[in-house]
Amino acid sequence: MEKILDEKQQGNTLVMEPKASNNRKLFIESYGCQMNFSDSEIVASILYKEGFNTTQNLEEADLVLVNTCSIRDKAEQTVRKRLEKYNAVKRINPNMKVGVLGCMAERLKSKFLEEEKIVDLVVGPDAYKDLPNLINEVEEGRNAMNVILSKEETYGDISPVRLQSNGVSAFVSITRGCDNMCTFCVVPFTRGRERSRDPQSIVEEVNDLAAKGYKEITLLGQNVDSYLWYGGGLKKDYKNASEMQKATAVNFASLLKLVAEAQPKMRIRFSTSNPQDMTMDVIEAMAKHRNICKYIHLPVQSGSDRILKKMNRLHTRQEYFEMIDNIKKLIPDCGISHDIITGFPTETEEDHQDTLSLMEYVKYGFGFMFAYSERPGTMAERKFKDDVPEDIKKRRLTQIVNLQQEHSRYNTKKYLGKTAEVLIEKESKKSDAHWSGRTSQNTVAVFPKENYKIGDFVNVKFEDCTSATLIGVAVGYSDNY
Numbered sequence: 001m002e003k004i005l006d007e008k009q010q011g012n013t014l015v016m017e018p019k020a021s022n023n024r025k026l027f028i029e030s031y032g033c034q035m036n037f038s039d040s041e042i043v044a045s046i047l048y049k050e051g052f053n054t055t056q057n058l059e060e061a062d063l064v065l066v067n068t069c070s071i072r073d074k075a076e077q078t079v080r081k082r083l084e085k086y087n088a089v090k091r092i093n094p095n096m097k098v099g100v101l102g103c104m105a106e107r108l109k110s111k112f113l114e115e116e117k118i119v120d121l122v123v124g125p126d127a128y129k130d131l132p133n134l135i136n137e138v139e140e141g142r143n144a145m146n147v148i149l150s151k152e153e154t155y156g157d158i159s160p161v162r163l164q165s166n167g168v169s170a171f172v173s174i175t176r177g178c179d180n181m182c183t184f185c186v187v188p189f190t191r192g193r194e195r196s197r198d199p200q201s202i203v204e205e206v207n208d209l210a211a212k213g214y215k216e217i218t219l220l221g222q223n224v225d226s227y228l229w230y231g232g233g234l235k236k237d238y239k240n241a242s243e244m245q246k247a248t249a250v251n252f253a254s255l256l257k258l259v260a261e262a263q264p265k266m267r268i269r270f271s272t273s274n275p276q277d278m279t280m281d282v283i284e285a286m287a288k289h290r291n292i293c294k295y296i297h298l299p300v301q302s303g304s305d306r307i308l309k310k311m312n313r314l315h316t317r318q319e320y321f322e323m324i325d326n327i328k329k330l331i332p333d334c335g336i337s338h339d340i341i342t343g344f345p346t347e348t349e350e351d352h353q354d355t356l357s358l359m360e361y362v363k364y365g366f367g368f369m370f371a372y373s374e375r376p377g378t379m380a381e382r383k384f385k386d387d388v389p390e391d392i393k394k395r396r397l398t399q400i401v402n403l404q405q406e407h408s409r410y411n412t413k414k415y416l417g418k419t420a421e422v423l424i425e426k427e428s429k430k431s432d433a434h435w436s437g438r439t440s441q442n443t444v445a446v447f448p449k450e451n452y453k454i455g456d457f458v459n460v461k462f463e464d465c466t467s468a469t470l471i472g473v474a475v476g477y478s479d480n481y
Helices: 034-046 073-092 100-107 110-115 130-137 186-189 199-211 235-240 241-246 252-262 280-290 305-310 316-332 349-362 379-383 391-413
Strands: 024-030 052-054 065-068 096-100 121-123 145-146 169-173 215-218 267-273 294-295 335-342 366-371 420-425 435-438 444-448 457-465 470-476
Touching: 024 034, 034 052, 034 100, 034 130, 034 169, 034 215, 065 073, 065 100, 065 444, 073 096, 073 100, 096 100, 096 130, 096 280, 100 110, 100 121, 100 186, 110 121, 169 199, 169 235, 186 420, 199 215, 215 252, 215 280, 252 280, 280 316, 305 349, 316 349, 335 349, 335 391, 349 391, 366 444, 391 444, 391 457, 420 444, 444 457
Parallel strands: 024 052, 024 065, 065 096, 096 121, 121 145, 169 215, 215 267, 294 335, 335 366, 444 470
Antiparallel strands: 420 435, 420 457, 435 444, 457 470
16 A cells, blocks of 8 residues: 555645746646655646646636545545536636546546546546647547556656645655555556666656755655566566566665665655565665665554455564564664554454554554555455444544554654754744754654755754654754755
8 A cells, every 4th residue: 555645735736837838727636645646747747748837726727637546435535525626616617627637537437427527538547648639639529538557657758847846855756556466455456567667767867856956855656665677567577587687677775775876965765665575675775875764664554464364465463573673673763654454354353452562562653544445346345345343443443543643652752852853844834933844764843943944954952742743943954964
């Protein structure tokens, strides 16, 4: 499962610098994971060349696109409600066209055109280069759709427009698709098989971002640890590659090293990892390179071996513990976060207690926690009855959330009286006199502005905290950057 953005980050409209010669306006809104936000930047780049400037004003848009998520039913219902809003605007502006992008488009395909009469075009995540042709079809009075999954497309040849950028941090996609086939997950069906992007194009994009003043990048993929470049093609076909291709192949640890050494003054993050694919050489690369952030998002989903097997997660509870131990041994101060699903079919109270005890062992910094939501077309939906009552799901989820809050506070308290490096990203939401940024471990920190500015690396001494935020005072610029 991909990392889901915080609710406050979802649904943001995306805007770029206008081009005077462009005479059409695009309103694009994204929901779900970081990959969707990255894909929206690719879409905006494609349409920018076709005469579209972006706008935050829905009412003035010629084209409205919503980039969708199918990971949970709640995400899909949010999109349905947004379409109602678009429909109200379209009654006033009947020339406005509406398109649905992303995983929900791929899952529902032509049903979207049947169910939502407002929708003019439906475009899957591998078909964005076809948008100019599809828009032409719509303008000629026909509904348009392209939801064909590609075996090659990585969009590595497109320079994304940084839409909602603060000029400090940016996403860089390195892989697309997923081969893992977890029984609860729609991603393999909506984003296709794993394929990786040419490492040279990745380094070039990172170098370009550095030249433009960016201070931090996040390498993105449904499963970044599966990154494997051997000249192109699906990861599953690597076994048939030539000996020369195998000898010169670049795995994720090698890519991390390439990027970290190409831009030693830039912070490097990555997301999302899968326990079954994370190898020791990735952890060793993190420990060796100062500019690779000491933070790993490592979804576990359940602490029960029985449930993990039903989920088709190819790691056991003990193997997960061993990985955690290895991470903490090589990177003692590493921040670790999780995804957990509670209420998966047949989950017992004993299984639930296994999840709680796993959380106690790891003591995650934070996490993304969900009650199981049956997704149409998945193996779990086809094979397992959704038999855990909703009230039990809610009770177990509350226990997991409450325990995570305890652990989050435990982790932030460890910083009190200590000093750590913070990259300033934006003004604090609660006070225009304070900056907000993140530590290497991905913990949010706020402190008085003084004479610092967005993009500065600052050493901050922490004096107080909540379960999610460190509160301190700057004690000078960092010498590391």
